[in-house]
Amino acid sequence: MPTEKAAPAADVKKKSKTPETLRGFRDVLADEQAAWEKIESLARGMTQAYGFGRIRMPVLEQTALFERSVGKDTDIVEKEMFTFVDQGGVKMTLRPEGTAQVARAYIEHGMVNQSQPVKLWYFEPFFRHERPQAGRYRQFYQWGIEAIGSDDPVVDAQIILMAQRFCRDLGLDVIVQINSLGTPASRKDYIAELVKYFKQHKKALSETDLKRLTKNPLRLLDSKEPGMEELKANAPQIFDYLDEASKQHFMKVLEYLDETEVPYALNPCLVRGLDYYTKTTFEIVLNNAPSPELEGLALGGGGRYDGLIPMLGGRENTSAMGAAMGVERMVLAMKAANAMPPRREKIDVFFCQLGEGARRKGLAVYEKFREGGIMVGEAFGKGTLKAQLEIADKLKAPVAVILGQKEVLDGTIIIRDMESGAQEIVDVEKVVGIIAKRLKDVAEKQA
RNA sequence: GCGGUUAUAGCUCAAUGGUAGAGCACCGGGUUGUGGUCCCGGCUACACGGGUUCGAUCCCCGUUAAUCGCCCCA
Secondary structure, eight states: OTTSSSHHHHHSSOOOOOOOOOOOOOOHHHHHHHHHHHHHHHHHHHHHHHHHHHOOSSEEHHHHHHHHHHHHTTTTHHHHHEEOTTTTEEEEEEEESHHHHHHHHHHHHTGGGSSSSSSEEEEEEEEHHHHHHBTTTEEEEEEEEEEESSSOHHHHHHHHHHHHHHHTTTTOOOOEEEEOOOHHHHHHHHHHHHHHHHHTTTTGGHHHHHHHHHHOOGGGGGGGTTTHHHHHSSSGGGGOOOOOHHHHHHHHHHHHHHHHTOOOEOOOOOOOTTTOEEEEEEEEEEESSSSGGGOEEEEEEEEEEEEEHHHTTTOTTTEEEOOOOEHHOOOOOOOOOOOOOOOOOOOOOOOOOEEHHHHHHHHHHOOOOHTOOOEEOOTOOSSSHHHHHHHHHTTSSSSSEEEEEHHHHOOOOOOOOTOOEEEEEETTTTTTHHHHHHHHHHHHHHH
């Protein structure tokens, strides 16, 4: 390739810079793994109990899927999607959320023929090209649950209950903020009234609020601009504009939540940005946050989306309800609340070896331990006994076994109690059995 | 996309217009096969690019990134 320049000598001398993670993308390191695993296993257990089946979906979808479902005028679609055209000229998007995808899968695989509602869950990464902040990344994981094919308010309550219990079981103090958006028709009436109301007070509105007035009037209710409190308090309430069916539905949901003692707060200002939401909408919010900047942090949210399936070409009148929890945010909240599970790296035994012969034999002995179900630590890469015992100490191993040249010749191995320093020499063939028995005895004594 | 703050070792932080130190961590040693304490040694950094200057890690500008707030959202 004639265009390629040979690297100048200076560049070779200069240490080349290691490429770093992209902005908003991150590595999850060992210190967070226990929390992630706890979240994942809790998600698995809870979905299993409630009869949800797992779905794994592709990371890329046709861009149109999100334009049609999330809404062309939403921020997500307008400026936050990673969209590109591949070599074959197909316009595709890194999925910004899961509900539209699940709805697509429901239609595509004819799940309408299964018993309804079809309950699905996922635990996967999503992508939004946003400015990173605390608990906000460009790649983020969501645990999502969706129940498609039922308009019964009990489904709403169950989904909300699951989300709330999930956070509670993680050791987080949360409260459910809840509201109803009604049907598209009643919502339209309400928005018209809202716009009318705020137009009368146009002079009092800030620049961003004026923008909201034309673009997304519902968000005016969420405005944190100074002086808005009073205006908001006197604004028309969405509840007064709900149609009778939506009102009944909402009352039922609240009754079920009362019954199951799910802590909630009515929040008439709670409006969710995506186009497909109808009726029930909710957020799981941190309560009594351990640090002030986390107060009110939304760990997750969701709602009913009766319009989505038809919107994507599915059968008319297919109702659905779902929720999504932000995994990074839950980990963040767990850290702040001191609810991080302990790292479990407890080992039963630490294996030390000395000399080439012992190292060779040690590999086999080590396997015997592992096959015997005993958690063994090792540092085969270390040569000296001192270094190995140091590591054993650091790992808080209660017992070390030491295999040296002498022991290899004798067919023995040393068992060292790390606490007392007492040592005994045993037959190397029997050591696994001996240790296993001691562990069992200790476990029984504790029980 | 907009605004504020910040950028020195793996981590937490110092100092300085004349090219940098500590603590922790890591590696090695305190003779020949024994950890937790102690002692000694070693490794590793001025985000990047310009400008001012005899000289910049320090001052100025830009870029990038982190962080906080706005927007929005998980």
